[in-house]
Amino acid sequence: xxxxxxxxxxxxxxxxxxxxxxxxxxxxxxxxxxxxxxxxxxxxxxxxxxxxxxxxxxxxxxxxxxxxxxxxxxxxxxxxxxxxxxxxxxxxxxxxxxxxxxxxxxxxxxxxxxxxxxxxxxxxxxxxxxxx
Amino acid sequence: xxxxxxxxxxxxxxxxxxxxxxxxxxxxxxxxxxxxxxxxxxxxxxxxxxxxxxxxxxxxxxxxxxxxxxxxxxxxxxxxxxxxxxxxxxxxxxxxxxxxxxxxxxxxxxxxxxxxxxxxxxxxxxxxxxxxxxxxxxxxxxxxxxxxxxxxxxxxxxxxxxxxxxxxxxxxxxxxxxxxxxxxxxxxxxxxxxxxxxxxxxxxxxxxxxxxxxxxxxxxxxxxxxxxxxxxxxxxxxxxxxxxxxxxxxxxxxxxxxxxxxxxxxxxxxxxxxxxxxxxxxxxxxxxxxxxxxxxxxxxxxxxxxxxxxxxxxxxxxxxxxxxxxxxxxxxxxxxxxxxxxxxxxxxxxxxxxxxxxxxxxxxxxxxxxxxxxxxxxxxxxxxxxxxxxxxxxxxxxxxxxxxxxxxxxxxxxxxxxxxxxxxxxxxxxxxxxxxxxxxxxxxxxxxxxxxxxxxxxxxxxxxxxxxxxxxxxxxxxxxxxxxxxxxxxxxxxxxxxxxxxxxxxxxxxxxxxxxxxxxxxxxxxxxxxxxxxxxxxxxxxxxxxx
Numbered sequence: 001x002x003x004x005x006x007x008x009x010x011x012x013x014x015x016x017x018x019x020x021x022x023x024x025x026x027x028x029x030x031x032x033x034x035x036x037x038x039x040x041x042x043x044x045x046x047x048x049x050x051x052x053x054x055x056x057x058x059x060x061x062x063x064x065x066x067x068x069x070x071x072x073x074x075x076x077x078x079x080x081x082x083x084x085x086x087x088x089x090x091x092x093x094x095x096x097x098x099x100x101x102x103x104x105x106x107x108x109x110x111x112x113x114x115x116x117x118x119x120x121x122x123x124x125x126x127x128x129x130x131x132x
Numbered sequence: 133x134x135x136x137x138x139x140x141x142x143x144x145x146x147x148x149x150x151x152x153x154x155x156x157x158x159x160x161x162x163x164x165x166x167x168x169x170x171x172x173x174x175x176x177x178x179x180x181x182x183x184x185x186x187x188x189x190x191x192x193x194x195x196x197x198x199x200x201x202x203x204x205x206x207x208x209x210x211x212x213x214x215x216x217x218x219x220x221x222x223x224x225x226x227x228x229x230x231x232x233x234x235x236x237x238x239x240x241x242x243x244x245x246x247x248x249x250x251x252x253x254x255x256x257x258x259x260x261x262x263x264x265x266x267x268x269x270x271x272x273x274x275x276x277x278x279x280x281x282x283x284x285x286x287x288x289x290x291x292x293x294x295x296x297x298x299x300x301x302x303x304x305x306x307x308x309x310x311x312x313x314x315x316x317x318x319x320x321x322x323x324x325x326x327x328x329x330x331x332x333x334x335x336x337x338x339x340x341x342x343x344x345x346x347x348x349x350x351x352x353x354x355x356x357x358x359x360x361x362x363x364x365x366x367x368x369x370x371x372x373x374x375x376x377x378x379x380x381x382x383x384x385x386x387x388x389x390x391x392x393x394x395x396x397x398x399x400x401x402x403x404x405x406x407x408x409x410x411x412x413x414x415x416x417x418x419x420x421x422x423x424x425x426x427x428x429x430x431x432x433x434x435x436x437x438x439x440x441x442x443x444x445x446x447x448x449x450x451x452x453x454x455x456x457x458x459x460x461x462x463x464x465x466x467x468x469x470x471x472x473x474x475x476x477x478x479x480x481x482x483x484x485x486x487x488x489x490x491x492x493x494x495x496x497x498x499x500x501x502x503x504x505x506x507x508x509x510x511x512x513x514x515x516x517x518x519x520x521x522x523x524x525x526x527x528x529x530x531x532x533x534x535x536x537x538x539x540x541x542x543x544x545x546x547x548x549x550x551x552x553x554x555x556x557x558x559x560x561x562x563x564x565x566x567x568x569x570x571x572x573x574x575x576x577x578x579x580x581x582x583x584x585x586x587x588x589x590x591x592x593x594x595x596x597x598x599x600x601x602x603x604x605x606x607x608x609x610x611x612x613x614x615x616x617x618x619x620x621x622x623x624x625x626x627x628x629x630x631x632x633x634x635x636x637x638x639x640x641x642x643x644x645x646x647x648x649x650x651x652x653x654x655x656x657x658x659x660x661x662x663x664x665x666x667x668x669x670x671x672x673x674x675x676x677x678x679x
Contacts, residue, residue: 015235015251017324020364023564024571026679040677041324071250095489116455116584118575
C-alpha cells in the first residue's frame, strides 16, 4: 500500500456531530503515511470543496451519519466540479444503507464505507482508487 | 491474532467454523479479573441502600416503591408524526417521553436556513417555535407525564418553550417533571451540537438551573451525560470519570453564581451508556454513585442526603449494536437492560434492534419497549434492592472501578480541570485515540462482536432486518410551510420586542435569561432567531481540530 505522502482531506459536512469515524480514519491514514487535513464539524459543501482545491489534496473523505448523505455528497461533488476539482476522488463513510449506494456512486462517490468494515479494508479501497 | 485475521473475520467468504479464543481476563477498561474472588479481596461492607455513600442505591426500597421510568427516545419528521409515535408508545405502556430533536433544532438553525436544508426532521423532530411544540404534545397531559429532552446547545430555549406550552395548556409549572440534558461540556468533547463559546454556555446552564430550582422544582434542569463520550470510544471508567469531572465543573459554576449546593445538587442528574460487559457496567454505576456522593460530601461539605444522591438515566444499545445480523441486537439490549436495572438506574431507554442504522419502525420500537416490560415484570430482578450486593466479585470490582474513576478525575484536575482539558482538545484527542484502539481490537477479532467479526455469515440474508423505515418525504416541506406561516401570522411587533429584551439582557452577565426566553417563546420567536441574537453578542465556539 502506498498512501505514503498522499494528501487527504477528511471532512464533516452538514450538522452531524458524530466524529469518531472521521477521526479514526484520519488517525489510521496518518499512521499509513498520509498527510491528513481534518476540517472539524459542521462545514458547508462549498467550504469543503474550497479547502480541497486550495490544499491540492489527492482525495476527499466525507463522514456523514445523519441520513443526509445523498444531498451532501451530491452538493460537495458539484462544488468540487465548479472549482475545477472534479477529478479529486470523493469517498463517503457513515451510516449508509446499501440501497443508497448506487445513487451515491452516481453522484461521484468512489468508495462507500460503513462501521462494519475493517480499517485495513477501508485503506486498501482508498489506495486502490488513488493508484500508485 | 493478525496471522489468522482474515480467516477469523471470514472476509474471504468462508465463515470461520471454530469459535474465538477465550475472552481476555481483563475488563474492557483494563481491570484485571481474578479467577476467583474471595472474602478477603472484597473486605468493604457496601452498607445499606438509601444510606451514604449509596453504593447499593439511593432508595432504601429500590424498585419496590417505584419502577424505573420506561422512556424510549423518539422523534422524527414533523411534530404531527412524532406526536403519533408518542401516542403509540404511551398506549403500549411507555411511562415517560423522551424527545429526539433534529440537528437544525439542536444546533440553533431555523428550518429555512441553508445550513439546515438537508437535515430537517432527519434524526429527530423539527421544533422551531411554540407552534411546533403545541402539536408535539397535543392530547398529552404534561402534568401527568415526565418529558426528557436530549437538547444541549439550545437547551435553555427548548426548556423555555416547554414552560410556554405548559402555560398555554394550563398546566402549573410546579407540576412539570422531566429533564433537559443541557450538558454542554460533553458536546464539546463528543457530541458536537455546541453553539456558543464555553463561558456564555456555562452561564446559560447556570441560568436554567437557578430558574428551574425556583419555578419548576420537580424538573431536572441538567443531565450530565457520559453516554456520548462512551459511544465516541472511551472506556467505562473514563465515561464515569469524565462525566463526574464535568459535574464538578458545573458545581463550581453554580457556586460562582451564588447557588446553595445543598439545594441545587438535588436536581443534578446524570445519563450513561450501558455496554456489553455486564459486571463492569453494573459496578460502574455502583462505584459512580459512591464517588459522586463522596466528592460532594468531602469537597463541598454537602450535608443534605438528598443532595448527595446520584440519580441517572441509561441508554442501552448505541455502539454495541451491529448492522450484521441485527436481530442479535435484541439479545444485546436485553442483557444491557438487566445491567442497568442491577446498577440502579432511574430511567432506561432500550434501543430498537434496527436503531444502529435507521429510525426504528413501529415494530422494532415496540419490541424494544416489550424488552423492558419483560425485564421489569417477568424476570424478578427488581424485587429486592441491589440483589448483587455482597457478591465478592461485584464488591471487588466496584472497589476497583471506584479507584480507577477517582484516578481519571485526578488526571483531569492535574491537567487544569475539565473546562481547560476541553478547550485545549485534550479530552477529545484522548477519546479519538481510544476509539482507534477499540476499532483495531474489533478488526483483529480480539474483541468479539458476534455476527460481525466472529460467527459471521456472508450470505445475502444474513443482515436482513425486516421493514425499512421510510421518512415521509413531505414532512420537511410541511415543517417549512408551517414555519413560514407562523412567522407571517404572529404579532411581529411583540416578537421583535421580546427578542430585543433577550438581546439586551444577554449583555449583562448577571441577569437570568430564561424569563426572557419564555417571553420570546410565547411571542412565537423562533429558536434560530434567539440563537442568532445571542451569537451577535457571544460569537461561536471555535473547535480545536488538531489530531
